[in-house]
Amino acid sequence: MEIIDGRKVSIDxxxxxxxxxxxxIKNGKKVPHLAAxxxxxxxxxxxxxxxxxxACEKVGFxxxxxxxxxxxxxxxxxxxxxxxxxxxxxxxFIVQLPLPVKINQENILNKVNPNxxxxxxxxxNYGKMSLGLDTFLPATPAGIIELIKRxxxxxxGKKCLVIGRSQIVGRPISxxxxxxxxxxxxxxxxxxxxxxxxxxxxxxxDIIISAIGIPExxxxxMVKNNVIIIDVGISRIKDENSIKGxxxxxDVDFSSFKDKKGLxxxxxxxxxxxxxxxxxxxxxxxxxxxx
Amino acid sequence: MEIIDGRKVSIDxxxxxxxxxxxxIKNGKKVPHLAAxxxxxxxxxxxxxxxxxxACEKVGFxxxxxxxxxxxxxxxxxxxxxxxxxxxxxxxFIVQLPLPVKINQENILNKVNPNxxxxxxxxxNYGKMSLGLDTFLPATPAGIIELIKRxxxxxxGKKCLVIGRSQIVGRPISxxxxxxxxxxxxxxxxxxxxxxxxxxxxxxxDIIISAIGIPExxxxxMVKNNVIIIDVGISRIKDENSIKGxxxxxDVDFSSFKDKKGLxxxxxxxxxxxxxxxxxxxxxxxxxxxx
Numbered sequence: 134m135e136i137i138d139g140r141k142v143s144i145d146x147x148x149x150x151x152x153x154x155x156x157x158i159k160n161g162k163k164v165p166h167l168a169a170x171x172x173x174x175x176x177x178x179x180x181x182x183x184x185x186x187x188a189c190e191k192v193g194f195x196x197x198x199x200x201x202x203x204x205x206x207x208x209x210x211x212x213x214x215x216x217x218x219x220x221x222x223x224x225x226f227i228v229q230l231p232l233p234v235k236i237n238q239e240n241i242l243n244k245v246n247p248n249x250x251x252x253x254x255x256x257x258n259y260g261k262m263s264l265g266l267d268t269f270l271p272a273t274p275a276g277i278i279e280l281i282k283r284x285x286x287x288x289x290g291k292k293c294l295v296i297g298r299s300q301i302v303g304r305p306i307s308x309x310x311x312x313x314x315x316x317x318x319x320x321x322x323x324x325x326x327x328x329x330x331x332x333x334x335x336x337x338x339d340i341i342i343s344a345i346g347i348p349e350x351x352x353x354x355m356v357k358n359n360v361i362i363i364d365v366g367i368s369r370i371k372d373e374n375s376i377k378g379x380x381x382x383x384d385v386d387f388s389s390f391k392d393k394k395g396l397x398x399x400x401x402x403x404x405x406x407x408x409x410x411x412x413x414x415x416x417x418x419x420x421x422x423x424x
Numbered sequence: 425m426e427i428i429d430g431r432k433v434s435i436d437x438x439x440x441x442x443x444x445x446x447x448x449i450k451n452g453k454k455v456p457h458l459a460a461x462x463x464x465x466x467x468x469x470x471x472x473x474x475x476x477x478x479a480c481e482k483v484g485f486x487x488x489x490x491x492x493x494x495x496x497x498x499x500x501x502x503x504x505x506x507x508x509x510x511x512x513x514x515x516x517f518i519v520q521l522p523l524p525v526k527i528n529q530e531n532i533l534n535k536v537n538p539n540x541x542x543x544x545x546x547x548x549n550y551g552k553m554s555l556g557l558d559t560f561l562p563a564t565p566a567g568i569i570e571l572i573k574r575x576x577x578x579x580x581g582k583k584c585l586v587i588g589r590s591q592i593v594g595r596p597i598s599x600x601x602x603x604x605x606x607x608x609x610x611x612x613x614x615x616x617x618x619x620x621x622x623x624x625x626x627x628x629x630d631i632i633i634s635a636i637g638i639p640e641x642x643x644x645x646m647v648k649n650n651v652i653i654i655d656v657g658i659s660r661i662k663d664e665n666s667i668k669g670x671x672x673x674x675d676v677d678f679s680s681f682k683d684k685k686g687l688x689x690x691x692x693x694x695x696x697x698x699x700x701x702x703x704x705x706x707x708x709x710x711x712x713x714x715x
Contacts, residue, residue: 239557255551256548256549256551256552256555256557257547257548257551258551259551259554259555260546260547260548260549260550260551260552260553260554261547261551262551262554263550263551263553263554263595263599264547264550264591265591266530266547289618290618290619290620298602298603298604300555300556304554304555304599308554308595308599311589311614311616312589313589313616313618318616318618320613320614320615320616320618320619320620320625321613321614322611322612322613323602323611323612324611325602325604325609325611327580327581327604327609327611328581328611329581329611334611
């Protein structure tokens, strides 16, 4: 299989953003500013937020981290969001998910100013996305579309299987890829935990986007030749040969594909780095709206 | 084929609504009030609006028709919408589509108060629908779901083909049927004008929802036995035996199905009457929110 190099593309995008920021500074315009809200001390959440902040530094954005104890009340968190909504220096912000279970996630995401909603999770932006209107797209599906564009993948009329129906990946990418756009127009099927005969669905597909988080379940015998595979899964599996004791794998049994024809995103280095790049792109967009 | 009798089910629903309205009146509560905005003198639009108003009478709702010349400016139309948004007696209203081409439909639908948006076309409500949150569902897909419920159709894990990706039917029904709900959980594929090999897609499907408006294109040879067909198409075709000179047909070549096993909605008398019933249900809901 040929590799879709998400790491490389994401670096290209960061460089493009960096150039725009440099030009903005030269022209006396505002420097984009991304803020992140982190509640509690979930390990992976901390890691994700840190890499977003690090990426901000790379492109010359300002960034802020608002960290709260997991004991924070929903009302207090809403108050903090309102402050950020009103803070004119902050162009866009994200609420790192998941939130502690006692906090109503839906209520919190509803309180984000839609003009600063760079994650695209506010129902107003999600609705615009579903209607095909111009808005902030959730970062992971936006990253997938960007890979499709930059690798000039022909999706028109192709049978595309999306495995997983999550609000942040499966649902939005299934909608976006079946819309009437140049890098879309696919015949999209959404499979999920209740779907029967997943193997046959995979065999029938020209493009497979897997986002279920089952380590290495998709192997080369389940797909046809010249398939295009986008692997959104990120799982840790035990690996005694690794210093950390584990390694990161996707939904795809990558090694089984080496003699197959087609295109594939690796994990890590595929969709992951694209997600952060698209978040920064959304932040730049939010900043430009305010120009 | 067995018939899914949308006319009968819609009468049941109207009776249920009528009972609720009678009870509201008895309890001194507000009578639901639906308003419709009609711009220009498009024949079919006039017919649709009239049947909505007639249905209001049947269930004891108040109704209002706001009729404007096709020459009305976008600004004036927005002003009229604002007045209706603020009119406390009106619980819900619809803007009959299509609008004259010089008016930006997206802008108009955005101005409807989401709490009175009984068509479910405001991006905020469309987003909630896409996210699986409780909200006004667009009437036609809501009517299809209601038929599935009342005929106790098992959709779980079934292969469902939605033909058409319109914002008012194809897109929302494809989202709703693949969500994690009792009368959903289907493996949904969306086909459209760019899809290849529609015949094979049809043959592979347990449930077919057709909403493309090509008269009688779907015949019994294109589907498997025991298929469930929901026909959303409404087209006029010439018929010299009819007094009107035409008759109404759906996307399905109905007569070809008489010896086939399965379930099917007729046209007329299938999805059509359900659409109006669900609009009234949404209006009752809007009224209750204000209680």
